[in-house]
Amino acid sequence: MTATETKTGTSKAGTKVMTLLEAITDALRHEMKQDDRVLVFGEDVGKKGGVFGATLGLQDEFGEQRCFDSPLSECGIIGTGIGMALYGMRPVAEIQFLDFIYPAFDQIVSEAAKMRYRSGGEYTCPMVIRSPYGGGIRGGHYHSQSSEAYFCHTPGLKVVIPSTPADAKGLLIASIRDEDPVMFLEPKALYRHAKGEVPLGEHVVPLGKARIARDGTDVTILCYGAMVPVCLAAAETAAQAGRSIEVIDLRTLVPLDEATVLESVKKTGRCVIVYEAPKTCGYGAELSAIVGERCIEYLEGPIVRVAGFDTPFPYTLEHLYMPDQKRVLAGIEKTFVW
Amino acid sequence: MSNDLLTIIDQDGKTQKGKDPGLPKDELQRLYRLMVATRLLDERGLAMQRQGRIGFYLQSTGQEASHLGAAYALADRDWLFPAYRQPGILLLRDISIDKIVSEWLGNSGDTSKGRQMPVHYSFREANFVSISSPIGTQLTHAAGAGMAARIRGDDTVFMTFCGDGGTSSNDFHTGLNFAGVTKAPVVFVCENNGWAISVPQCKQTASESMAIKAQAYGMPGVRVDGNDILAVYRVCKEAVDRARRGDGPTLVETVTYRMASHSSSDDAARYRDATEYEAWKKKDPIARFQLYLKQRKLWDETFEAEVVETAKAKLAEGVKLAEARANLGPESLFDDVFMNLTPQLKAQRQELAELMSKGGVGADVGHFPL
Numbered sequence: 001m002t003a004t005e006t007k008t009g010t011s012k013a014g015t016k017v018m019t020l021l022e023a024i025t026d027a028l029r030h031e032m033k034q035d036d037r038v039l040v041f042g043e044d045v046g047k048k049g050g051v052f053g054a055t056l057g058l059q060d061e062f063g064e065q066r067c068f069d070s071p072l073s074e075c076g077i078i079g080t081g082i083g084m085a086l087y088g089m090r091p092v093a094e095i096q097f098l099d100f101i102y103p104a105f106d107q108i109v110s111e112a113a114k115m116r117y118r119s120g121g122e123y124t125c126p127m128v129i130r131s132p133y134g135g136g137i138r139g140g141h142y143h144s145q146s147s148e149a150y151f152c153h154t155p156g157l158k159v160v161i162p163s164t165p166a167d168a169k170g171l172l173i174a175s176i177r178d179e180d181p182v183m184f185l186e187p188k189a190l191y192r193h194a195k196g197e198v199p200l201g202e203h204v205v206p207l208g209k210a211r212i213a214r215d216g217t218d219v220t221i222l223c224y225g226a227m228v229p230v231c232l233a234a235a236e237t238a239a240q241a242g243r244s245i246e247v248i249d250l251r252t253l254v255p256l257d258e259a260t261v262l263e264s265v266k267k268t269g270r271c272v273i274v275y276e277a278p279k280t281c282g283y284g285a286e287l288s289a290i291v292g293e294r295c296i297e298y299l300e301g302p303i304v305r306v307a308g309f310d311t312p313f314p315y316t317l318e319h320l321y322m323p324d325q326k327r328v329l330a331g332i333e334k335t336f337v338w
Numbered sequence: 339m340s341n342d343l344l345t346i347i348d349q350d351g352k353t354q355k356g357k358d359p360g361l362p363k364d365e366l367q368r369l370y371r372l373m374v375a376t377r378l379l380d381e382r383g384l385a386m387q388r389q390g391r392i393g394f395y396l397q398s399t400g401q402e403a404s405h406l407g408a409a410y411a412l413a414d415r416d417w418l419f420p421a422y423r424q425p426g427i428l429l430l431r432d433i434s435i436d437k438i439v440s441e442w443l444g445n446s447g448d449t450s451k452g453r454q455m456p457v458h459y460s461f462r463e464a465n466f467v468s469i470s471s472p473i474g475t476q477l478t479h480a481a482g483a484g485m486a487a488r489i490r491g492d493d494t495v496f497m498t499f500c501g502d503g504g505t506s507s508n509d510f511h512t513g514l515n516f517a518g519v520t521k522a523p524v525v526f527v528c529e530n531n532g533w534a535i536s537v538p539q540c541k542q543t544a545s546e547s548m549a550i551k552a553q554a555y556g557m558p559g560v561r562v563d564g565n566d567i568l569a570v571y572r573v574c575k576e577a578v579d580r581a582r583r584g585d586g587p588t589l590v591e592t593v594t595y596r597m598a599s600h601s602s603s604d605d606a607a608r609y610r611d612a613t614e615y616e617a618w619k620k621k622d623p624i625a626r627f628q629l630y631l632k633q634r635k636l637w638d639e640t641f642e643a644e645v646v647e648t649a650k651a652k653l654a655e656g657v658k659l660a661e662a663r664a665n666l667g668p669e670s671l672f673d674d675v676f677m678n679l680t681p682q683l684k685a686q687r688q689e690l691a692e693l694m695s696k697g698g699v700g701a702d703v704g705h706f707p708l
Contacts, residue, residue, distance in 0.1 A: 039489065065489045071519055076478060076512040083482020086467060087417075089489070091482075103508065110472045111479070119460035119468035120451035121674045155675050179677040208680070255680035 008174065013201035021191040023165035023198045024054050024130075027172035028092065030201070032062050035090060038176060040067040042077055042094030042130075051096055052132060052191055078104035078129065082112050085127040090176055098133035098185060099142040105150075112181040113156030128175045128182045133161075134226045134276055135308075135322050136189030140315040146225075146277040146308065151183045152253050152286070158182040158207060159253040163228035165196045167251060170205030178207060187226035194229070210257035212264070216246035219270040219332050222261060222287050224250040227274045227323060234328035243332060253283055258290060265291050269300035270335040274323055279307035301335035341547045343593060344573060345563040349621070351629025359572045367636055369410065369567060373402040373624050375649040376426035379435070380598075382653055383442065383456070387602040391661075392442040396457045398423040400565070400597030401529055403623035405499065406430060407570030408527045408590065411578045412497055417465040417483060419476040419498035422457050423529065423596075431464035435656020440663055447663040451670055474504045477513030477526060484522030484587070495581045497525045497574075503534025505548050514589065518555035523581035525574060526589045529564060531596035536609040552589035564594030565623035568630070595621070668694060 018026065031038045040055055040062075046069040049056030058067040070077050074095055081091040095101045101108070108129065115125040135144040151157050160175055160182055162168040168186070175182040187194075213228060214235050223231045228249045235245035246264050250256065265271045271291050273284040284305045291303050306323045314321050346357045361369075380397050387395040398405070405424035409431075412418070418427060428438055440447030442456040450460045450468065460468035467479065480498035487494045504510055505528055517524045528548045532539050545551055552559025558580075562573045570592055577588035595618035599606040631637035672679060672687040679687070693699045 039486075071515055073512050073515070075508050076481075076516045079475065079478025079509060079512060080482030080485055080516050083419075083479035083484070084486040085482075086479060087483040087486040089486045106472055106508075107475060107478065110470060111475050114470070115468060116676070117674045118450060118453045118458070118470065119462075120449050120453060122449060122460045122462040123468050124677070158676070255676075255682060258681060 008204040008206045009202065010170075010199045010204070011202035013199065015197040015199050017195060018165045018198040019192050020162070020165045020168045020186070020194040021052060021054055023169040024172060024186065025056060025058070026198065027169040028055065028058060029061065031173055031176045032058065032066060036066075037088065037090040038066070038092060039084060039089055040092045040094070041070050041081075043070060043072055043096050045069060045094050050094060052188065054130070055094065074100055074102070074104035075107055078107040078112065081127050081129075082107060082115070082125055085125045086115070086123055091127045092176060093127065093129050095129060095131040097143050098131040098147055099145045101131060108151070108157070108181075109154045113154045116180065117156060124179060125181045126179050128172070128184050130184045130186060132188035132191070133185040134187050134189055135313060135318055136226060138315065138318060141313045144313045144318070146275070148183070148185055148253060149277060149281060149283050152283055156181070157254060159185065160207060160251065161185045161187065161225040161253060162251060163187060163190065163194070163225055163249050165194055165198045166203070167205055167211070169198050170203045171207065171251060174204050174207050177204070182207070185225065189226040190229070205251070207252045208255045208257055209251065210260040211249045211251055212246065212260070213249040214245065214247040216244040216268065218244045218268055219246070219272060219335055220264040220268045221245060221247045221272045221274060221328070222250060222284075223247065223274040224253065227276055230323060230325055231274050231328055234325045234332070237325060237329060238332055245332065256290075258294075261287070261290065262294050266295050266298045269298050271299070272304045272306060272328065272331045272335060274306045274328055274331070276308045276322055278310045279305060280310050282307055302338050304331045304334045306331040341550060341561060343561050343563055344569050345566050346569040346572065347566045347626055347630045349626065351626065351633045353568070353630065357572070359568055359575065361571070363634075363636055366631060366634070367641075369406060370627055370631055370637070371645050371649070372406055372426055372429050373567070373627060374645050375429050375652070376402045376406065377624060378646070378649050378653055379425060379429070379438070382657065384598070384602060386442065392456050394456045395442070395602040396422050396600070397598035398425055400618065400623065401531060401594050402426055403567035403570055403627065404529045404564035404592040404594045405527075407567040408525070408574040408592065409497065410571050411574035412495060415465070416495040416497065416578070417467065419467050419480040419483070419496060420469055421476065421499040421501060421504065422469050422471075423501070424499055425457070427466065428459065428461065428464065431461070431466065433461050433464055435653055436659040437461070439657050439660035443660055443663070444666070445660070445663045446666055447660055451674070452666045453674075474500050474507030474509035474513070476500075477504070478509045478516065480524045480526070481513045481517040481520070481522050484517060484524040485520045487523060488520065493582050495523045495525065495578050497527060497578070499527045499529060501534060502528065502530040502532065502539050502542055502548060503537065504528065505551065506542055514552070514555040514557070514587070517587040518557050521584065521586035523584070524587040525577040525581055526587060527574070528589065528591045529594055530591050531594050533596050533600070533606070533610070535600040535604060547591060549589060549591035555589070557587045557589060559589045559591065561591045561593060564592030565621045565626060567623060567627050594623075668700065
């Protein structure tokens, strides 16, 4: 390990059952306690504790200097966050919904992402941009989109998406300690639905390492965020029909754990990629290209993408837009019969 | 009043009674040296572009008083979030010509490792934060850095620059608004040089001035003759002191003129009236300061000759040093995307190295399409 890599590990303080949302608050509290450079800010994160409650209680505990409301401007939240990071702080900015991030796009892709490179390493921007993303809450276009691909396409940004409470805590802590800007996208559909044991105290999950969520031998499913439980359910159904499905939760889209992905696909010979963003040019397109380039000789069937449609995110017909268990199962079958 | 224009040195070099900031004689002469050196640097930059030795250049001719007077009001520990027309600040903060020209060349002596076009400097040793091309983004960074300093209890002051065009950007509104709300210790300097490439100020805003916009953000706005270095210094010193006291940000509008084209790729004659240029030529900031120094018996022909000769000698030496520096190695292409190379970047670096070892790749070097 180099001196610059974040130390990973879990303390022996026991565990507690938490929702994914509670695990995020726990991670923020843990980091604010151990590093006074960590600042939490954004719209409504102070007294209200955020529209979903991710920062609940932090202002009371750490004061208005460490957890504060910003004016209503995403460009300002990210732009001032960059200034704070340049000056040596560890800002954790909340963008209320990923759908509202576009006024800050210039600051993210032209400034935060390029600061280290363009200054020859003289200036860096260690900040975390937290934002709930994705469908499943009947939020229409502007509270549902899954636009991770824009950020994955920008050199200089790391992109992290957890799917379990324990990973949400461990990955968020690793993101805050990272020396580069991290887009930390939270599957809002799982905020209160995902519950699980979360280590208390220190718990760091390294960026760039995927998790094998279910072992299998016939088909590999690559997925992340809110699609992980959908894929696990589909894998369970497929198992009853005699299909052994391996489910890989990518956890970090940038940098991608290619080794785990390729090892799995080489073993199974079949690959289904599941993501809820519009299909065209989504992150799944990149995954498909990597699998095609690197292990075509192992493939027994076509690489199949199960994704959102190339439509704006719908309100009434959300249930048809979002990939569900049935569409994943149909995708699995396509790798056998085409 | 936000629309009054403060001038201290008049066209004849005389000062308004009681307005002279009273700088020591050697400091006045130092400022003059810096203005002359900045202009000579600028002329050399354009000349090297025209000779094909560098790819691009952005001139600051005519704006020497505006940016030098402003930055001179800062303490060394204070930070700058510059735009791209403040090269005199580098000389003020003792950055060598060698390092500046190495940035133009993008060679191994360039602190930003050849990652940006000429004139987009980054000098951490001078608290001079990396310049970007998108307009205005640095205004919000300055506000954020100021917020951080307040949280830490530091008394650092942050000065940031934009042009008249920059006042139309998202970040002008955002940066000033955040700084106003949080009382961030920031001095926003708008160098109003009349032109945003080819668009005149009258098409940029319906406001009577740029300074008046400060009212909307709950901070003082001051309008000053940008070709009068003592006036700019005086106004900015007050703003810096105010910020350091914890009384919040100030917007300073320096009224000046872009004597050159926007960049080496632009030809202002295609859209600007020559009479406007001639009128501003009479207000030249260096000539005006020279008259002032002459009145105070701090300037004569002998001093002038020595100032110019010294600056030219430093320039020649610095250019020579910079041009002798090695080119950047191909491996640096992949550094500094992140602190550590990702597996993907390692693989891409390896792929390029293998192709280069076979020859031919990357041979098409040296064109300057701009």
